Amino acid sequence: MITGKNYIGVDTSAKNNRTYTTFNPKLNKPTEWVFHEASQEEVNAAVEKAAIAFETYGKFSDAKKAEFLKAIASEIEALGDELISVYVQESGLPEGRAKGERGRTMGQLRAFATLLEEGSWVEATIDTAQPTREPLPKVDIRKMLLPIGPIAVFGASNFPLAFSTAGGDTASALAAGCPVIVKSHPLHAGTGELVASAITKAAKKTGMPDGVFSNLNSRDSEVGQLLTMHPKVKGVGFTGSTNGGMALYRLASQRKEPIPVFAEMGSINPVVVLPSALEQKGSEWAAQYAGSIVLGAGQFCTNPGLILGIKGQALDGFIANLGKEIEKLEPTCMLHPNIYEGYEKGKKELSSQPKTAEVAAYKGETTPNFGEQKVLTVAAQDFLDNPVLHKEVFGPFSIVVQCQDKDELVTVIQHLEGQLTGTILGTETEIKTSPEVVNALVDRVGRIIFNGVPTGVEVCPSMMHGGPFPSTTDSRFTSVGTSAIRRWVRPVSFQSWPEELLPDALKNNNPLDIMRLVNGEHTKKQL
Amino acid sequence: MITGKNYIGVDTSAKNNRTYTTFNPKLNKPTEWVFHEASQEEVNAAVEKAAIAFETYGKFSDAKKAEFLKAIASEIEALGDELISVYVQESGLPEGRAKGERGRTMGQLRAFATLLEEGSWVEATIDTAQPTREPLPKVDIRKMLLPIGPIAVFGASNFPLAFSTAGGDTASALAAGCPVIVKSHPLHAGTGELVASAITKAAKKTGMPDGVFSNLNSRDSEVGQLLTMHPKVKGVGFTGSTNGGMALYRLASQRKEPIPVFAEMGSINPVVVLPSALEQKGSEWAAQYAGSIVLGAGQFCTNPGLILGIKGQALDGFIANLGKEIEKLEPTCMLHPNIYEGYEKGKKELSSQPKTAEVAAYKGETTPNFGEQKVLTVAAQDFLDNPVLHKEVFGPFSIVVQCQDKDELVTVIQHLEGQLTGTILGTETEIKTSPEVVNALVDRVGRIIFNGVPTGVEVCPSMMHGGPFPSTTDSRFTSVGTSAIRRWVRPVSFQSWPEELLPDALKNNNPLDIMRLVNGEHTKKQL
Incomplete structure (x- = not known):
């Protein structure tokens, strides 16, 4: 049941008269629920509880934390149709997407549980004593990863489940042993509250300390700022806009004690179309990319917003095909009127830039809040000369950049900002003879894809979802996949x-049976 | 030979008329060498060269980088007596220390070479495709660590070799594949230049690109600021004061593109003396700690600046013994008159705080720039009430804090700032019954030591030299030991x-024979 209250650990609270509602973009009217924004007092109460919870939760065994994560997954499942219904109402996304995202969210939680159950993630490292070493004896030193403390998580508008209340940031922080305070995303506060109730139930059932999780309603930036500046918050996970992420990053850097802020802020995800790709299956790629651009109304951080090709008949043909495919597709509902308006504004701004031409756009009937796709094209030199064209337009929008030759293609890649992903389409033979293209792209991205689409982010140990600035604030970490746990831990030597x-991770007899680095050797052996 | 010039890759350059000299604190007069501060033009030239060098150096095999690191070690050794002589003149430290630190520096370089030769440090992670997975097929994804780009290294005054020009920051960045631009420390610019010449020779001999290393003279903060703000610098390694480290950290956070700044800023390294330690071997600990406090004129970031005990006869006896031992020792020369004056000022400030009492101080003859040791004592409540007493006094100085009982001891620990190290002296039996003391201390430090002294930082995989703020700007990384490489790399997925x-690290047949995580299993097996 949605109460509109804040979850301060096990307590619900609504001390603030500042309220807000969520919005059903498909019906183009507000939903029925009223949410009480968290007051400063409530923010402080949540953080204080988290700090106390950390004293016990931070020392729990991996097995115990894994039980908690699995219980959260089960409790989310137990929310049943209500969760799906609220998700659909608050996001305008279809039921299939809601169910898929719920599956992904539970999968993520269980993946972290598996990581904990296996146990080697703590990077146990042991160097045994050498009392007779010359000139000085060597002491016994053993190191492992320990949690850093309470983490503030800012959910994403575009993933009400998988990147929000119990999404990847929360799952990774809880797995690390860090209590979490979620700043609920105002666009899906109801979905958030339902998930928060599931986490709270799971915490009770598995004997977690009060304060291991809190969920704070927030209609604008104040709650997030209070959380980021609170001395007992030790890290921030954020997924959202560049403006939002950078504001938090800069705020945190002014703290007396600086803390890590991992912000994933989006990307235009360049796709390099080599000539061989067009010769072999140009029309297939056109259809596949039209689908990828329009998928989910383009509201993915890995949406392909930039296609780079080399001028010529083949590229002309590809552009014509892409245009045809783009026009065939039906627009879908965007998350909120504000997001729809932001999309329209961005699309208009880029479309009105000199020397750009329309490739295709949706021409059918308009529905309120439905994002109508559009693709532009521009010559490489004009793209290079105009920074406005490098901006992310969040929605079903893309630009095809036409380069004179491979050298100009490389120049364009080198002038791109940091990106989450980069993709190359072509034959193996051609990619082998284009190392300068590959090198330039690897230098700009966190994930490089061969003959595929960037949308679809697998949750697995090998996933890097993060890249050079401004796609994230710290390219050394990922926000998707089990390695995301690294953001919230620090090594401690004994x-x-x-x-x-x-x-246990550092004991001689290796009771957890984990992989360790012992005197330079990777081994599960006992000492 | 010391020329006083900057090393811009393979070129030497002295375009600036702003010059300075180093100082021999033992003779209390300037040395003979004149150094030309790097101009803005020279700073830019060094960074531009580093950025170009990164395009090739960042892609070199680990084997090739290992050759370079080993060659640096050999070339430093080949500098022979000149290096030792200049080090001694510029630092006031004894010849034995110079030779020991040279050995450590070469050892560090070779340890990183060994890490590269073994190769598993890149954390190769492979998840193979599952084309028939439902509901969606799984693609093949493989991830490894790649270097982030040119790194600016700020050397430490107190380690002219091991934490400076070719110290741990430089060695770890070069090992990662990142070119390095060193901001030479003004107190040992001659030592720095000699080491820079060795690195440059090694780079030539092993075929490294021009610009893989530069060394810039700097008499104050300007060169460091220019480096930190240069858009092509992608990370900063710093060892020094809190003021210096935080200035760089805040400066970097104002860049358009934020970059990681790892600053190691010192620590007062609390030592908890449990009653059982005093019963069993109180006088031995007193002698050992007097030695640790005075070692190297107390100019170590792990110097024990705070001793916490529980009031009573046993502690009184320990304090008396510590005082006797402290008075027996002879002061030694500090690094520079400025450091000596800073020490005297800090010592005077803390000694003049109300409710403190002198335990002991050196009473003999005074020699210019020799740091005279002093130990104070204070009641825990007075310590808690007075933040001035929590400050680091860089030199042979320590405070014994007398707590009423174990509860007050825990309170004091909980109110300490973050520290590089924490130490507990006692019997195993007593430490077992004091989990609250252990837990409080682990929460505040990067390395916890049982029955030892914090001075002496082993270079090995299990070393954590880094801790919660303000001991460093990011407790998730170490600056000593092979894990220091992690600061300069980012994961990239293919x-x-x-x-x-x-x-090669990601190929099916595992040609490097490294440990990899393949479909969740740690293995060296081929696919």
């Missing part, structure tokens, strides 16, 4: 520590 | 990438 008091 | 074009 020197000459009594065997009996060592954490 | 999706559906042609086998032949994959980096």
Whole structure:
């Protein structure tokens, strides 16, 4: 049931008279629920509870934390149709997407549980003593990863489940041993509250301390700022716009004690179309990319917003095919009128830039809040000369950049900002003879894809979802996949520590049976 | 030979008329060498060269980078007595220390070479395709660590070799594949230039690109600021004061593109003396700690600046013994008159705080620039009430804090700022019954030591030299030991990438024979 209240650990609270509602973009009217924004007092209460919870939760065994994560997945499932219904109402996204995203969210939680159950993620590293070493004896030192403390999580508008309340940031922080305070996304506060209730139930059932999780309603930026500046918050996970992410990053850097802010801020995801790709299957790629551009009304951080090709008949043919395919597709509902308006504004701004030409656009009937796709084309030199064309337009929009030759293609790639993904379409033979293209692209992105589409982000250990600035604030970390846990942990060394008091991960007999680095060797052997 | 010029890759350059000299603190007069501060033009030239060098150096095999690191070690050794002589003149430190630190510096370089030769550090992670997976097929994704780009390194005053020009920051960045621009420390610019000449020779001999290393003279903060703000610098490594580190951190956070700044800013390294330690070997600990406090004129970031004990006869006895031992020791020369004056000022400030009492101080003859040791004592409540007493005094100085009981001891620990190290002295039996003390200390430090002294930082995989703020700007990384390489790398995923074009670390047949995570299993097996 949606109460509109904040979850301060196990307590619900609504002390603030500042309220807001969510919005059904398909019906183009507000939903029925009223949410109480968290007051400063409530923000502080949530953080204080988290700090106290950290004292116990941060020391729980991986097995115990895994139970909690699995219970969250089960409780989310147990929310049943109500969750799907609220998700659909608040997001305008179809039921199939809601169910798929719910599956992904539960999958993520269970993937972190599996990581914990396996246990090697703590990077246990042991160097044993050498009392007779010359000129100085060597002491016994053992190191492992420990959690850093309470984490503030800012959910994304475009993934009400998988990147929000119990999404990847929350799952990774809880897995690390860090309590989480979620700043609920105002566009899907109801979905958020339902998930928060599931997490709270799971916490109770598995014996977690009060304050291990809180969910704070927030209609604008104030709650997020209070969280980011609170001295007891030790890290921030954010998915959203560049403006939002950078505001938090700069705010946090002014704290007396700086803290890590991992912000994933989007990307235009360049796609390089080599001539061989067009010769072999140009029309197939055109159809596939039209689908990828329009998928989910283009509201993905991996949406292909930029297609780079080399001028010529083949590219002309591809552009014509892409245009035909783009016009065939039906627009879908965007997340909120504000997002729709932002899309329209961005599309208009880029379309009105000199020396751009329309490739295709949706020409049918208009429905309120439905994002109508559009594709432009521009010559490479004009693209290079105009920074406005490098901007992300969040929605079903893309630009085809026509380069004179491979050299100009490389120049364009080198002048792109950092990106989450980069894609190359072509034959193996051609890509082998284009190392300058590959190198330039690898330098700009976190994930490079061969003959595929960037949309679709697999949750697995090998996933890097993060890239050079401004796609994220720190390219050294990922926000998707099990490695996301690394953002919330720090190594601690135990020197000459009594065997009996060592954490299990560092004990001689390796009771957790984990992979460790012992005197430079990767091994599961006992000492 | 010391020329006083900047090293811009393979070129030497002295375009600036702003010059300075180094100082021999033992003779209390300037040295003979004159250094030309790097001009803005020279700073830019060094960074531009580094950015170009990165295009090739960043792609070199680990084996090739290892050759370079080993050659640097050999060339430093080949500098022979000149290096030792200049080091001693510029630092006031004894010859034995110079030779020991040289050994450590070469050892660090060779340790990173070994890490590269073994190769598993890139964290190769492979998830193979599952084309028949439902509801969606799974693509092949493979991830490894790649270097982030040119790194600016700021050397430490107190380690002219091991934490400076070719110290841990430089060695780890070069190992990662990142070119390095060193901002030479003004107190040992001659030592720095000699080491820079060795690095440059090694680079030539092993075929490294011009610009892989530069060394810029700097008499104050300007060169460092220019480096930190240069758009092509992608990370900063710093060892020094809190003021210096935080100035760089805040400066970098104002860049258009934020970059990681890893600053190691020191620590007062609390030592908890449990009653059982005093019963069993109180006088031995007193002698050992007097030695640790005075070692190297107390100019170590791991110097024990705070000793916490529980009031009573045993602690009184320990304090008396510590005082006797402290008075027996002879002061040694500090690095520079400015550092000596800073020490005297800090010592005077803390000594003049109300409710503190002198335990002991050196009473003999005074020698210019020799740091005279002093130990104070204070009651825990007075310590808690007075933030001035929590400050680091860089030199042979320490405070014994007397707590009423274990609860007050825990309170004091909880109110300490973040520290590089924490130490507990006691019996295994007593430490077992004091989990609240251990937990409080682990929460505040990067390395926890049982029955030892914090000075002496082993260079090995299990070393964590870094801790919660303000000991460093990011507790998730270490600046000592082979894990220091992690600061300068980012993961990149290759999706559906042609086998032949994959980096060796990710190829099916595992040609580098490294440990990899393949479909969730740690293995060296071929696919």
